[in-house]
Amino acid sequence: MAALLFGLLLFTAPCPLALSRPPGVTEVPTPAAATGDAEGASRRLPQTIIIGVRKGGTRALIEMLGLHGDVAAAENEVHFFDWENHFEKGFSWYVSQMPFSYPGQITVEKTPAYFTSGKVPGRVHRMNPHIKLLLILRDPTERVLSDYTQVFYNRLQRRKQLQPIESVLLRDGEINLDYKAVNRSLYYVHMQNWLRFFPPERIHIVDGDRLIRDPFPEMERVEQFLSLSPQINASNFYFNKTKGFYCLRDHGRERCLHDSKGRAHPQVSAALRDKLYRFFHEPNKKFFELVGRTFDWNEKREHHEYYR
Numbered sequence: 001m002a003a004l005l006f007g008l009l010l011f012t013a014p015c016p017l018a019l020s021r022p023p024g025v026t027e028v029p030t031p032a033a034a035t036g037d038a039e040g041a042s043r044r045l046p047q048t049i050i051i052g053v054r055k056g057g058t059r060a061l062i063e064m065l066g067l068h069g070d071v072a073a074a075e076n077e078v079h080f081f082d083w084e085n086h087f088e089k090g091f092s093w094y095v096s097q098m099p100f101s102y103p104g105q106i107t108v109e110k111t112p113a114y115f116t117s118g119k120v121p122g123r124v125h126r127m128n129p130h131i132k133l134l135l136i137l138r139d140p141t142e143r144v145l146s147d148y149t150q151v152f153y154n155r156l157q158r159r160k161q162l163q164p165i166e167s168v169l170l171r172d173g174e175i176n177l178d179y180k181a182v183n184r185s186l187y188y189v190h191m192q193n194w195l196r197f198f199p200p201e202r203i204h205i206v207d208g209d210r211l212i213r214d215p216f217p218e219m220e221r222v223e224q225f226l227s228l229s230p231q232i233n234a235s236n237f238y239f240n241k242t243k244g245f246y247c248l249r250d251h252g253r254e255r256c257l258h259d260s261k262g263r264a265h266p267q268v269s270a271a272l273r274d275k276l277y278r279f280f281h282e283p284n285k286k287f288f289e290l291v292g293r294t295f296d297w298n299e300k301r302e303h304h305e306y307y308r
Contacts, residue, residue: 043098045091046074046107048226049124050134051194052115054184055146057136057208060257062110064219067250068231072101074109081124082117091127106226110134116183116190125197132226133198138208139297140185140284141276144169147181149266165266175279185280188287200291207295215246 050058066073080086080094101107114120115135124131138146148165155162168179175182183189194203204225211218216234223230240247240256247256281298288294 039102041100041102043095044101044107045095045127046098046109046131047128048106048108048132048134049114050108050110050112050136051120051124052112052135052190053137053143053187054112054116055143055150056112056138057206057211058110058112060211060215061134061136061206061222062108063248063257064215064232064236065108065222067219067236067248068223068228070105070228070231072099072105072107074099074107077111077113078109079111079113081120082111082113087123106228115194118193121194121197129198131202133194133203134206134222134225135203136206136208136211137187137295139295140187140280141273141297142209143185144181144276145266145268147184151181152266165268166272169272169276175275182279186283188283188290191287191290195290205291205293209296212245 078097215237219232237246
């Protein structure tokens with residue numbers, strides 16, 4: 001069950017779309033009465049953005065980052081760079097969506113849709129070409145199934161007609177390339193777009209599958225990438241046997257992600273799962289070559305073939 005956690009999941013007058021950073025936008029000073037503190041708390045543009053991927057574990061990642069005392073994390077997905085009705089409001093509006101932070105803290109926001117939106121990398125680069133980006137990825141096959149699961153439960157709650165996974169995933173017996181969940185899992189396509197604007201050293205890839213199995217080592221690497229002092233430790237994580245996945249412990253307070261996380265995937269035939277593994281094999285290899293790093297996604301397919 002642990003492997004199911006992390007993959008399964010803003011208005012003022014419009015501003016011109018010229019996005020050179022306006023002066024005075026990096027911070028919005030806040031009166032002490034509004035913050036309860038006179039030590040310089042303010043809203044700031046983020047120094048770090050979790051850019052994706054959807055159903056890759058972004059919520060878990062930002063919750064874990066929130067364990068660090070030098071991190072101020074936005075509670076909600078902002079969708080500034082990918083939603084035109086938000087983007088047109090300008091940077092002042094964007095800053096207003098950030099949490100209050102103190103000098104020395106890092107402000108972080110996460111919007112998983114950024115990774116797969118073609119217009120976002122250039123917009124982020126114009127804001128800050130030196131920003132640090134976090135990208136959390138899972139096995140593409142499992143990400144597709146988690147994506148479908150979220151849509152399935154959303155339709156169920158809204159009493160809409162349910163679509164069997166085969167009806168959306170397949171077309172004429174082959175993987176449906178027009179299915180958005182499949183496109184989102186073609187990581188190399190989207191990564192190419194980000195690498196046009198940001199060098200690899202500005203993008204840290206978090207292994208979402210490893211984060212599920214053993215969160216602490218992955219969070220150590222995130223701390224190092226963000227140049228944070230080592231504050232997150234193994235004692236911040238405990239395995240919840242009832243839920244079947246890791247939860248968080250912060251100063252004696254324990255919490256788990258929302259019940260919408262970790263939902264059971266639909267029953268998928270071995271043949272359909274194998275078709276997904278085969279489909280993603282080459283795209284995965286292209287991604288590995290692009291980032292100079294190998295994940296175990298293709299090894300899972302080989303293990304699956306051996307035991308089926």
